[in-house]
Amino acid sequence: xxxxxxxxxxxxxxxxxxxxxxxxxxxxxxxxxxxxxxxxxxxxxxxxxxxxxxxxxxxxxxxxxxxxxxxxxxxxxxxxxxxxxxxxxxxxxxxxxxxxxxxxxxxxxxxxxxxxxxxxxxxxxxxxxxxxxxxxxxxxxxxxxxxxxxxxxxxxxxxxxxxx
Amino acid sequence: xxxxxxxxxxxxxxxxxxxxxxxxxxxxxxxxxxxxxxxxxxxxxxxxxxxxxxxxxxxxxxxxxxxxxxxxxxxxxxxxxxxxxxxxxxxxxxxxxxxxxxxxxx
Numbered sequence: 001x002x003x004x005x006x007x008x009x010x011x012x013x014x015x016x017x018x019x020x021x022x023x024x025x026x027x028x029x030x031x032x033x034x035x036x037x038x039x040x041x042x043x044x045x046x047x048x049x050x051x052x053x054x055x056x057x058x059x060x061x062x063x064x065x066x067x068x069x070x071x072x073x074x075x076x077x078x079x080x081x082x083x084x085x086x087x088x089x090x091x092x093x094x095x096x097x098x099x100x101x102x103x104x105x106x107x108x109x110x111x112x113x114x115x116x117x118x119x120x121x122x123x124x125x126x127x128x129x130x131x132x133x134x135x136x137x138x139x140x141x142x143x144x145x146x147x148x149x150x151x152x153x154x155x156x157x158x159x160x161x162x163x164x
Numbered sequence: 165x166x167x168x169x170x171x172x173x174x175x176x177x178x179x180x181x182x183x184x185x186x187x188x189x190x191x192x193x194x195x196x197x198x199x200x201x202x203x204x205x206x207x208x209x210x211x212x213x214x215x216x217x218x219x220x221x222x223x224x225x226x227x228x229x230x231x232x233x234x235x236x237x238x239x240x241x242x243x244x245x246x247x248x249x250x251x252x253x254x255x256x257x258x259x260x261x262x263x264x265x266x267x268x269x270x
Contacts, residue, residue, distance in 0.1 A: 005259070007252065007255065009251065009260060009265075011244050013173055014174060014179070015171075016174070017221055018244075018247070020251055022255050024255075024258065024259065024262055025259070025262070025263075025266075026262040026263075026266060029264070030262060030265060031262065034258055034262060040261065043211065043257070043261050044258040044260075044261050045254060046254070046259040047250045047254050047257075048253060048257065049252035139240040
């Protein structure tokens with residue numbers, strides 16, 4: 001269903017930065033909510049068959065989202081997203097670190113910038129990720145991906161069915 | 165500590181060294197000459213590049229030639245491809261979620 005939606009993924013290795021741009025066939029305010037409300041984030045922000053579980057989230061400058069990605073085996077990978085800047089509906093920035101289940105961060109982290117814009121009924125989200133080190137980037141990939149990679153289309157559809 | 169590819173390629177001189185030896189393997193002396201640097205400065209750059217496997221030494225007679233290790237760069241690209249795929253999966257999930265919410269509202 002998303003074949004006609006733009007998806008750009010670029011990496012500037014020298015600048016240690018990843019650029020992701022994606023269009024969504026939904027209104028600006030709905031897409032904004034999907035990225036900024038815990039109950040919606042938990043429904044899509046872990047790649048199936050992993051799932052996301054937010055322990056708490058204060059979407060305000062200086063606030064945090066503390067959440068886990070949980071593998072099918074029940075292993076929990078905790079992360080902290082600290083909201084460093086918020087311009088409602090347009091942009092927000094986070095400083096993300098992996099952590100343990102007691103909210104102790106594992107430094108270094110990475111800086112994320114999310115920008116939102118609407119055009120002809122579609123909403124574009126541009127994400128910029130700056131990692132302080134390659135090791136951090138490797139870890140970021142491993143965390144979300146190791147189990148996600150084995151996700152077959154079937155697994156994905158099962159998860160989506162439970163969402164509707 | 166393991167050397168970091170990002171750090172290794174963040175330096176313009178090291179990028180120039182990689183570009184050069186991708187075309188032709190070079191000895192440290194030849195590099196020093198090409199970049200008008202001291203042997204010591206070249207050795208430092210070689211150490212960083214070698215520790216993250218971006219270059220490989222090969223003994224030839226009395227000289228050591230450094231080769232570009234394209235495989236290491238490919239591995240790195242492979243990690244990134246996985247990261248891209250993770251986002252694809254998540255965004256497809258979000259597409260479904262957005263469609264479901266819109267349906268509910270109607």
